Each structure stands twice: as structure tokens, then as C-alpha cells.
Amino acid sequence: MTDPSWEALSQQAVAAAGAVYFLAMLSHLVEWSLLRKVPASAEVARVSAGAGGDLALDESGTSGSSGTDETHERRVLMAGRLGLLLTWLGAGVHLVALVARGMAADPNRVPWGNMYEFTLSGTFVVAALYLATRRRFALGWMAPIVVATVLVLLMVAEIWLYAPVSPLTEALNSPWLVIHVVSAVIATGAFTLGGITSVLYLLKERAAAKHPERTTGYLARVPAPAVLDRVSYRMHAFGFPVWTFAVLITGPIWAHEAWASYWNWDPKEVWAFITWVVYAAYLHARSTAGFKGRNAAIIALVGLATLWFNFIGINFFSSSSQHSYADASSAVASPLD
Amino acid sequence: MTGTDLDAGPGAGAAGEPRPDGRRAGELTPRELGRWAWRQLTSMRTALILLLLLALAAVPGSVVPQQGVDALAASRWREDHPRLTPVYEWLDLFDVYGSVWFAAIYVLLMISLVGCIIPRTLVYARNIRAVPPAAPRNLGRLPDHASYESQEGVEEVLEQARAELRRRRYRLRPVEAEGPGAGAVSAERGYLREVGNLVFHLSIIVVLVGFAMGSLFGYKGGVIVLVGNGFSNNLTQYDDFVPGSAFSADEMEPFSFDVEDFEVEWLTEGRARGQARNFVAQLRYREEPGAPEQDYDLRVNHPLQIGDSEVFLVGHGYAPVITVRDERGEVVASGPRVFLPQDQSFLSFGVIKAPAAEPDGLGLEGLFYPTFVNIGGDPVNVMGDTLNPAISMLVYRGDLGLDGGRSQSVYILEKDDAEQVTKADGSPLRVDLQPGATQELPDGLGSVTFEGVQPWVRVQVSQSPGKVVALVGVVAALLGLLGSLFIRPRRVWVRARREGGRTVVDLAALDRSGGGDVALVLADIVESLRPAAEKEQ
């Protein structure tokens, strides 16, 4: 295949993945709307949980409303399974888009040389991490949100960030590109999932305090605050060392090779550092009396805001990133700018 | 260890009550005050707040241009905001990361960290040999517990439990015939989590030390060298130089190099047409005067190491060679002038000053087009390769501000006291030239000749002492962090008693980090302990 046809394939695959994710989101929405009136402890939830849909199940109510008829059950189940299947399919096509993007470049390279590609990879990691940890952490409840987040970010990437395939600029042409960016992308994916969980934690906690008796609706099916807090911690605890590796080890090593000093207080570095410090504060908050729970979740969300601001905001708003440093270096532009 | 035990308030018991020594409550001796302050400073809560403060304090440095990062942007900002500038200067906002207030935050954080870590290290040193605590009387009270029944005797069951837990690498409390530990197994694992945590925090200090070494004793300097010219490593040769605060010039190693040649590969087709890659500057260098000459191909991402110094290729551009003659025909300016690239296409801007010209000083400023194309009367630069070079400059005559003795940038023409040279019809005169061509200036002012183009490279030289220290520090921090986050400190207790001809076995588990899912761990242990016959029921 020629490079342009790889590129076209990548484009088509992104569009297809978007469509499939959209259908997955619809299925999950149908699933949840069918469940809207069914108490969270009901049979349906347990059945669908066992069958792979694994919605949050409340074990306290054993066989609650026996009134749920079987066709309803089956529909919920179908919708949940279909949603999951479509998410897998979407992620598969998404992967094809990434590989094709890498093949389209001459010479072939990793598909994260600019913001468009970084977003493409980052959203794939979000979807893949969700699929990989779904069973282990019982994340079924997260399905519609994850799929919607991935979809929205993909659309943002297509509309605002799209850039045609081009060879890497000289400074990007380094093995550190692979290792530095891949770890940053993975950490971003994990932090994004952790952030989604933290938002849900805050909502759930409030709902649980306000309407403890409520057993229907989306929030009733989301796991208990303590479980959400733990899942969120796990995501962040995974993301934090990876982020440390990306921005405090491989980043400086690469910066040292490309720009002559390992830490320049370039806006991008500053914000990566801010993100790191905020997440360190989050980890502390979880073990500090008075900051557990709510405040910790808020700090985690601040961390996520700094992370995404660094990625998108800094590129658009800051004029003093590395590339304008020493006017001559425009030929040696900084990574991801 | 949780944050709560570190957060104990000051002299908790004594508050409010009259005291035997006659002082009123709330009145502290300096010593008590000191202790109170220390305890506050080293509490988890303070560390947390200082961390958030550090994050916040780092923000302005990404908004206001920093002197040390982008000196040009900083001075431009100063020019544009004359009223705010003194305030910003006073707040050190052009050098946030070197400012006193930024330092205050991280120094407090480090003190807090040391004050927090040392006591914990001592506690840990005491705990590391400790046996797991005896099983609580009623295991059913713990949040995560389980139980099963067995036909085997108490001792057999406990022995199996010990074997299983040992296999899972738990540390066991020695068997006790009586006392609190009798009839039960106490097991604990995950002792290294605390070590990981301590290593992580101590490593942060190591990183900081490495970083400090760099910013005290290191230096970083940039210089533009014309291809064909040379450079020797001493202060006077640099265009810009950022020394560490304790830097002394005799740390500079006496190497020198010539830039023999510079090659770029220009992409002429495909999407990235016009982009350059594979820059190579061929250097011939000597480590010190008199040392043998060596060759090195300097490329981006591949610095040249000489002793403790490193030489980096960070940019390139063009220097048009221009000769200016005045009224009398005297050469008043000649040779290559460095023009600075304005964009990816290497459209470059530069200035030529000829103050000695007669009758008035002459100055030129304008653009260099590596590949000039005239599209519908507009000059356009197509790419960075010199396929069709051209200059297009405006001319000024008069006082160029060079006599005042003030230092002036070679890239800026001061035109305040100069007058633009115009054509007969009054429109500004443009000198548009291709290599080899000469243009006469009106009124017999002289002439300008564009002789040719010479490329230049921008080279950065730096010494960063302590970089290895910092690297070892972060790597150790990462390893410690992995231990701290993923080693789960767990206790498991098993108690067995005879009841109605069977043995009832109670188990409980506790995760002391608050991150793990002990219920699963417990279920797994029960699964492997429970006799096969029981499982089938």
C-alpha cells in the first residue's frame, strides 16, 4: 500500500471508529434507560452482571422486585452486551486507524508526532484501559461515560486538531519519542479514567447523602462511594508512576539531548510539573485526616484539569514555549507543539 | 501509618486547664512554641498544603515570560507594559523559579519532608523486626472477615494456615501455647511498602541536590557560528550566556572548534515539502589548545561531549554577505550578516549598520528570502533551501544611535534619529537584490551589493554538574514510589476453635494502605484452606 492510501485508511478508520463508538454509546444509553425504573438491587442487574454486562450490583437486596418480566430482562442484557461488543469493535477499528497513521508516514513511525495523533492515541488508551480493567474493577457502570468521552475527544481531534501526516521534525526524531510519549499517553489515559471515577464519586456521594433511599436511576447503580474512591485511587496510583517516568525521567533525558539542558522551565514542563505535584497532593490527601474522600476527589480533578490544559491550552495560549526560544530554533521545534 | 497519627495537635491534653507552673493556658514557652511549630510544619496536612501551594506558585512562570527561558520575550513584555513592569520586577515575576518566595515554598516543603521522614524512619527501623500483633479476640468485628468449618483438629487447621500463609510470603507470629496469641495465627506482609515510601521521599531530596548543583555551578551559553568560522570556549565568544549563581569562568574547559561544513536535506516532495531534516554540522575540534584535532558530526539529539561540557546543535540559518559603499565609494560595511529566521520557511530578518558612511550613516533592515518567488507582484518565500536567494531591504540615513556608547543589539536598527531613504516619487526605496547584483542608492548616497549567502549554525554549550545525581535520584524515587504504591501491607489472622464436634475457623484481613481490596485476598486464602470436601457442599 502507498502512503496516501494508508493515510486514507487511517482517516476512514477514525470515522468508522467514531460511528461504532456512537452506536456503543446508544446501546448503553438504551440499557440504562431500560433500567431506569428497575431498582438497583433487582434480579436484572445481577443477571446482566453475571452475563458480562456487570452493572453495579447491590448485594444487599437478594431477589428484590420479582415483578420484572423476562423480556425486559433480556432486552437490558442484550443492550449491555451489544454496547460492550461495539466498544470492543470501536477500539479495534481505532487501533487500525493508529497503525495506518504510523504506516502513512515516511519513514514509518509511531503515531504520536503531533497533537492530532496524540489525541488519537490518548483516546485509544482510555478505551483500551477501560476494556482491560472493566472486569477486574467492575467498571460496567462507566461504559456510557467512557464511550462518550472517547467519542467527544475524537471529534475534537478531527475538527480542531487535524493535521496531515508529515515526517517528524528533527528534534522529534529520537527513540525517546517512543518511550516518552507512550508513557505520557498511558498516564493521561489512566488519569482520565481516574478523573471520571472521581466525578462519579462526588455525584454519588452527594446523591447518597441526599436521597439514601433511592434505588433507581443511574447513580443508584454506580458502586458505593468507598468503592469508587478505591477504583479512582487505583487508576491514579497506576498513572502517577507512569507520569513520573514520562515527565521527570524520560522528558528531561530527551530535553537534555535535544535542547542542551534537562530542565528549562518551559511552559510545557512547568505544567507537567504542576500536574505531578497536584497528583502527589491527591495521594497525600487520601491519607490525611480531613482531606479524604471529597477533597481528595476534588484535588484529583484539579490534577486532570492541569493535565488537559497542558496538552491543549499551552499549545494555543502560550507564546513562549521552547520553539520561540532562540529565534533560530524554529527549525528544531519542540515535541508536540 | 496513616496521616492521622502524624496530625496530633499541640499539647492536646493541656488546653484550657490552669497549670501548676502558674502560667495561663495557651501561653507557651519558646520551647513549646518551637515544638508546636515544628509539629505543625511536619504534619501531613502542612505537606499537602505546601504541595498545592507549590503547584500554584509555579503557574505565573508559565504565563509571564521568564528571563532565563526566553529573554527576548521578557524584554518585549517589559517594553509593552511599562506600568506593570516595576511591580513584576519587585515580585520577581520574570524569574519565578529563582525567586525568594518560590524558594521559600520548596525549602519549607523540604524541611517538612525531612521532619516527617526522619521520625518515620526511626519508627520503621524499630518495627521492621516486630512480630505481627496477636489476633483480636473477635475476628467477626473486623470489616473483612470470613469463616468456615472443618473436620480436622484445631492444631491441624492452624498448621495448614501457617503453611499457606508462609507460602504466600507472610511473616508469622511465633506459635504461643497460651496468652493472646494462643489458638490463632497472626500473619503480616508488605513491610517493604514503608521502605519504598521512605526511599521515595528521600530521593526527592537527592534530586533537589542534583538540581541545585546544576543551577549553582553549571552554565549554558548559545552562540551563532558562521559555517567556516570557529569558536573557542570563553565568555567573550558567546551571544548569550546564563551562568549558575556560583559559576566561575575558570570552570570553562578550553576547547575550541571550527564549523567546517553544514548539510541539510531539504524535502522537495510529499507533504512535508520544504521541511528540512538530517542537519549535520561537521566540527573539527580540539579538547584544549595544542591537543590533536578530532572530527565530529554534530546533529540534533546527538551532542558532542568534551570533558564535562556538551555541545549541542540547536538551530541554523543564513547570513547574506552584503557590501555597502558610501558616496565616496568607500566600503563602509561588508561581510556576512546573521539574519534570524522568522518561520519554518526560513524567511529571515536582519539589519546592516554602516555608521561610518559619508555624508550620513547608513542603515538597512529587511528580509532574506532563501527561495524567492514573485507571485502576482508579492514576494513570497517558498522554502528554506537557497534555490533562489534574494534580499529585500529598506534603507535609512542619519544617526543610528551608535555613538552614544550604549550597547545595541545587532539585530535591531535604531531609526529614531534616522530618515528613510525614498525614491524620487517619495515612496520608500527598497533594495531588492539577487546574488552578484548591485543597486545604486538615490542622490549618490552609495550602493549596496549582495555578494552571496553563508549558512550559520546555532550551537549551545552547557555544563550541567549534578545531572547524574538528579537522574539517580528520580530513578530511585520511581522505584520507591512503585514499592510505596503497589506493595500492600496486609495482616491476616486465623482463629480456630472446637464447637460441637467440628472446628470453626474464623479469618480476618486488614489492608493498612487503604488501597487494596482485602475481601478478594481473604476469599482466596479461604479457598485454598478450606478442605476439598467442604467446598462441594
Ligand code: HEM
Ligand atoms: C516534596 C514533597 C512531597 C511529595 C512529592 C510527596 C509525594 C508522596 C507520594 C507520591 C506518596 C505516595 C502516596 C501513597 O503511598 O499512597 C506520599 C506518601 C506519603 N507522604 Fe509524601 N510527599 C512529599 C512530602 C511529604 C512530606 C513533607 C511529608 C510529611 C509531612 C510526607 C508524608 C507522606 C506520608 C506519611 C505518606 C504515606 C501515605 C500513605 O502511606 O498512604 N510527604 N508522598
